[in-house]
Amino acid sequence: MAILPIIVAPDPRLKVKCDELTHVEEEHVRLLDDMLDTMYDAPGIGLAAPQVGVTKRLIVIDVTESDDSRHTYKMINPKITWFSDELSNYEEGCLSLPEHYANVIRPEQICVEFLDYEGKLKTIDAKGVLATCIQHEIDHLDGTLFVDHITKLRRDLILRKLKKYKSEKKT
Ligand code: NI
Numbered sequence: 001m002a003i004l005p006i007i008v009a010p011d012p013r014l015k016v017k018c019d020e021l022t023h024v025e026e027e028h029v030r031l032l033d034d035m036l037d038t039m040y041d042a043p044g045i046g047l048a049a050p051q052v053g054v055t056k057r058l059i060v061i062d063v064t065e066s067d068d069s070r071h072t073y074k075m076i077n078p079k080i081t082w083f084s085d086e087l088s089n090y091e092e093g094c095l096s097l098p099e100h101y102a103n104v105i106r107p108e109q110i111c112v113e114f115l116d117y118e119g120k121l122k123t124i125d126a127k128g129v130l131a132t133c134i135q136h137e138i139d140h141l142d143g144t145l146f147v148d149h150i151t152k153l154r155r156d157l158i159l160r161k162l163k164k165y166k167s168e169k170k171t
Contacts, residue, residue, distance in 0.1 A: 004038045004052040008166055009096050010159045015143040018055045020077045024119035028058065032074040032117070035060045044095045046133045048140030051096050059137035063130050073124075075114035078138055081123070083107035090132045092146040098165070100158045104149045106135050 007013055021028060031054060039047040039060055049058040061073040088108040093101045109127040112134055116122050126134055136146055147155040 001037050002034045003041050004034055006038065006042065006047075006051050006095050007053060008098065009094075009145060009147075009162055011096075013053055013055075014050055014096055014140070014145060016050060016055050017143050018050055018057045018141040020057050021115070024076055024115060024117070028056070028076065029117060031056075032058060032060060032076075036062075036072060036074065039095070042095050044093075045129075046137045047095060048137045050140055050143075057141045059134075059141070061130070061133050061137060063133050073134075074117055075112070075134075075137075076116070076119070078112055078114040078134065078141075080110050080135070080138065081113050082111035084109035084127075088128070088132065090129065092132065092136055094136070094146055097145065097147065097158065097162060100147075100162070102146060102150045102154065102158075104132075104136075104146050106132055106149075110134065 035047050035052060038052060045063045046059065046061045049056045057077045059075050059078055062070060064070050084107050086108040087105050089103050089105050091101050092104045108131060110131045111123065111125050113121065113123050147158050
């Protein structure tokens with residue numbers, strides 16, 4: 001168990017297309033656990049491997065609001081196999097873009113295929129905030145951030161502010 005440093009945008013490591021895993025190894029299981037700890041510590045509702053500097057197709061998600069009904073997803077090679085025509089509009093944030101939010105329109109419902117912890121193929125239907133979160137995290141695996149879905153003007157403004165935030169943090 002470990003808390004990993006989260007990469008803040010703009011950073012070329014967040015713009016990489018990540019590789020699929022051919023098989024699930026011990027180190028990936030450990031990484032998923034560390035990613036989950038890192039996500040809870042932040043705190044956030046989702047985290048993708050490139051955000052901690054690993055260019056593999058791994059994501060963790062937990063959108064539950066109360067502690068007693070916690071539902072964690074650890075997904076390896078997640079792939080959207082169906083999405084609804086119906087759209088939804090959620091205000092999104094991202095641990096790699098701290099303190100910035102924007103409304104993003106995405107399909108309201110999706111079907112996702114992924115490998116679980118033990119390398120077994122799983123399929124789930126998701127809607128609402130879970131569907132949004134899964135799409136946001138899978139985007140990360142293709143080097144796409146939520147700000148890539150909004151106007152260039154707004155995106156440039158956010159990235160400029162983050163650049164400043166990062167340079168101030170260093171000094
Ligand atoms: Ni994110």
